[in-house]
Amino acid sequence: MRFLILFLLWPAILLAQPALSVTEVAPGIFVHFAKQEFPNPHNHDHIANIGFIVGQRCVAVIDTGGSPQQGQALKKAIEYTTDKPVCYVINTHVHPDHIYGNRVFKQPGVKFIGHYRLARAMAARAPFDIDRAKEQWDVNLSAEDIVPPDFNIHKQMRIDLGQRHLLLTAHPTAHTDNDLSVWDEKTNTAWLADLLFIKHIPTLDGSLKGWLSEISKLEKQTYQFVVPGHGPLATHWPQAIQPEKRYLQTLLTEIREQIKQGKYLEEAVKTVGLSEKPHWQLFDAYHQRNVMSAFAELEWEDE
Amino acid sequence: MKTLSTFIILLLLPFVSLAAEDESRWLNDIKPQYFADKPIKASDLLTIEAPYRAEDPALVPVKIISKIPQTPERYIKKMWVFVDKNPYPFVGEFTFFPETGKADLAMRIRVNSYSYVRAIAEMNNGDMLMTKKFVKASGGCSAPIGTDLDAAMKRLGKMKFRLKPETKEGLAQAQLLISHPNITGMQMDQVTRFVRKPYFMDKLTVTYNGKPVLMAKTDIAISQDPNFRFYFIPQGQGELKAEFTDVHCESPISRTVCEPSKKYVKTQQVNL
Numbered sequence: 223m224r225f226l227i228l229f230l231l232w233p234a235i236l237l238a239q240p241a242l243s244v245t246e247v248a249p250g251i252f253v254h255f256a257k258q259e260f261p262n263p264h265n266h267d268h269i270a271n272i273g274f275i276v277g278q279r280c281v282a283v284i285d286t287g288g289s290p291q292q293g294q295a296l297k298k299a300i301e302y303t304t305d306k307p308v309c310y311v312i313n314t315h316v317h318p319d320h321i322y323g324n325r326v327f328k329q330p331g332v333k334f335i336g337h338y339r340l341a342r343a344m345a346a347r348a349p350f351d352i353d354r355a356k357e358q359w360d361v362n363l364s365a366e367d368i369v370p371p372d373f374n375i376h377k378q379m380r381i382d383l384g385q386r387h388l389l390l391t392a393h394p395t396a397h398t399d400n401d402l403s404v405w406d407e408k409t410n411t412a413w414l415a416d417l418l419f420i421k422h423i424p425t426l427d428g429s430l431k432g433w434l435s436e437i438s439k440l441e442k443q444t445y446q447f448v449v450p451g452h453g454p455l456a457t458h459w460p461q462a463i464q465p466e467k468r469y470l471q472t473l474l475t476e477i478r479e480q481i482k483q484g485k486y487l488e489e490a491v492k493t494v495g496l497s498e499k500p501h502w503q504l505f506d507a508y509h510q511r512n513v514m515s516a517f518a519e520l521e522w523e524d525e
Numbered sequence: 526m527k528t529l530s531t532f533i534i535l536l537l538l539p540f541v542s543l544a545a546e547d548e549s550r551w552l553n554d555i556k557p558q559y560f561a562d563k564p565i566k567a568s569d570l571l572t573i574e575a576p577y578r579a580e581d582p583a584l585v586p587v588k589i590i591s592k593i594p595q596t597p598e599r600y601i602k603k604m605w606v607f608v609d610k611n612p613y614p615f616v617g618e619f620t621f622f623p624e625t626g627k628a629d630l631a632m633r634i635r636v637n638s639y640s641y642v643r644a645i646a647e648m649n650n651g652d653m654l655m656t657k658k659f660v661k662a663s664g665g666c667s668a669p670i671g672t673d674l675d676a677a678m679k680r681l682g683k684m685k686f687r688l689k690p691e692t693k694e695g696l697a698q699a700q701l702l703i704s705h706p707n708i709t710g711m712q713m714d715q716v717t718r719f720v721r722k723p724y725f726m727d728k729l730t731v732t733y734n735g736k737p738v739l740m741a742k743t744d745i746a747i748s749q750d751p752n753f754r755f756y757f758i759p760q761g762q763g764e765l766k767a768e769f770t771d772v773h774c775e776s777p778i779s780r781t782v783c784e785p786s787k788k789y790v791k792t793q794q795v796n797l
């Protein structure tokens with residue numbers, strides 16, 4: 223009987239979430255800085271930086287977190303901060319720690335925005351994520367948690383929150399094949415999400431060469447503040463992106479050398495990039511995977 | 526009350542299946558379907574090398590090693606590979622020949638969750654051998670799909686051979702790289718208009734001087750950009766040739782409705 227009661231109480235559990243802690247990093251820009259952890263059943267995949275930007279007319283949410291519960295906590299934080307309604311939910315990319323709070327924001331008047339390849343990526347991941355969410359993160363997901371964008375951005379789009387314009391840019395394949403960044407004109411703040419990792423090892427799920435090429439464009443900008451997907455706020459640009467660039471460049475150089483020497487992927491994962499270990503949190507959790515992914519990409523770079 | 530207890534059982538189900546090193550899918554589904562009641566013996570003539578923790582479920586390097594040379598008198602004729610817990614467990618059926626030299630095979634596969642990866646070999650005398658290895662698919666942000674689908678689509682059908690310059694015990698090792706997205710078709714159709722039916726490499730033949738050294742029937746558990754390593758017995762100057770076909774199927778978990786697509790060929794002169 224207890225199971226049934228718990229089940230019936232589920233929506234009530236959602237409502238009982240305390241508000242998420244957020245920091246105002248620049249006027250009207252609120253970020254929840256997450257702990258740097260590997261997703262697990264204790265942290266419920268609440269491991270990404272998420273937040274919102276407040277205009278005169280309405281609020282844009284940027285990423286909704288790893289679960290409906292975190293989405294609810296973010297919603298509360300917005301309600302405590304402003305009486306303006308949410309008008310946009312921007313998903314920076316498909317990773318579960320960024321999109322699975324979407325459901326709680328779905329209501330009339332709220333438009334979801336993403337990269338034009340986001341819906342495809344959501345559809346491809348959905349069965350897998352729904353299947354493992356309970357076991358891996360102690361999160362209950364269902365079909366309702368897959369909320370694809372209403373607006374699919376191919377290149378760029380400007381949205382107006384009332385006296386505040388955001389420029390949204392859809393990037394070529396980099397961290398994933400569906401990365402979207404947000405630039406706030408008013409404060410010259412860039413919300414790069416997982417295009418920028420600080421202290422937390424970068425995770426590669428798109429294209430190594432593509433990512434490096436986006437970095438070379440981003441580092442020419444003169445941002446005042448930059449919000450990474452994982453790690454603390456960046457106030458010095460482009461210095462803040464140099465460690466990530468160095469890490470990815472190391473992978474590129476060393477993997478190319480391995481391929482040239484006729485080494486196989488299984489050998490490369492044991493030797494490539496180990497000099498980077500002291501510089502990153504969660505290195506052991508993600509580094510080998512990055513090498514594998516990059517190796518499989520670079521095997522085809524001459525085609 | 527009956528519904529309530531069913532409900533509780535349903536709730537408990539994920540925890541029961543967490544005791545994951547189980548044989549149920551093999552015993553109840555896979556073995557009956559592919560081998561009927563043929564006796565299959567666990568054997569150490571065959572081993573599987575695979576990481577215990579699969580860093581990337583989309584790309585798990587697996588190597589099957591046979592401890593006997595392929596001779597016309599005694600050789601491994603066929604090998605099946607399965608991932609018990611995948612939605613479609615069949616990875617491939619591989620045919621070897623005495624000309625293969627050694628029936629070792631390395632490849633990259635998709636492993637959806639904690640599961641046994643198993644290889645079953647049929648000897649030329651009909652003996653059936655089996656080996657298995659438990660693989661724990663890692664958490665993190667990755668999924669058993671593949672990255673950069675558009676890039677893979679662009680170079681679809683390209684192939685290349687890589688050869689180890691030296692031969693050992695009269696054997697040469699070849700690596701065959703194939704560019705194909707190997708789309709699983711596993712997706713939530715109602716979310717998107719980008720519906721992708723399963724689209725994958727289904728048959729592969731590699732010959733050396735016109736004689737087959739490896740033939741394979743493969744499926745969606747092979748990673749994006751299929752990658753195989755195998756042996757053959759070189760005879761100085763010669764020609765390696767790879768041929769594969771791909772197929773579109775209606776359902777990710779059934780192969781009853783499929784439509785053949787294209788054929789791709791690659792030849793390479795070798796001198797070993």
Ligand SMILES: [Zn+2]
Binds near residue numbers: 315317397416451666
């Ligand atoms: Zn990410």
